[in-house]
Amino acid sequence: MHSRPIRILTGPLSAACKICAVTLLFCACTMAARAQSQPPQQHLELKDPTPRPPDLEKIYGSNQADQAKQQEAAALKSAQIHQQIVDATNKLYLLAQQLHDDVATNGKDPRTSSNSAKAAQIEKLAKAVREKTRMQ
Secondary structure, three states, X not given: OOOOOOOOOOOHHHHHHHHXXXXXXXXXXXXXXXXXXXXXXXXXXXXXXXXXXXXXXXXXXXXXXHHHHHHHHHHHHHHHHHHHHHHHHHHHHHHHHHXXXXXXXXXXXXXXXXXXXXXXXXXXXXXXXXXXXXXX
């Protein structure tokens, strides 16, 4: 085997290589010292960080009889609201007809106290009907 002599670099290139080697050695030692000085981090695992109420339908399942009762109650309530709307609308129509007849008979002075009371009652009924139709 032939042995080759080791070349030693001289000049500015060898100085740069030595500086890089010393810097790398210093960085490696610093990182090793930091790793030893820091305590090991604990891994903490939370199963459910935000507690929520249990989903009762998922736990107990849905009961068909309860659903039928709820649907029946909702249908009854809707029918009651509809009947109230019909009654209020009929009363509103009746008051409007009375007001129209009173204004027609008192052509010269349509602004009497009974007419203004009927107009106020018509406004109240109209608002009530509007609110009930929104509820439906």
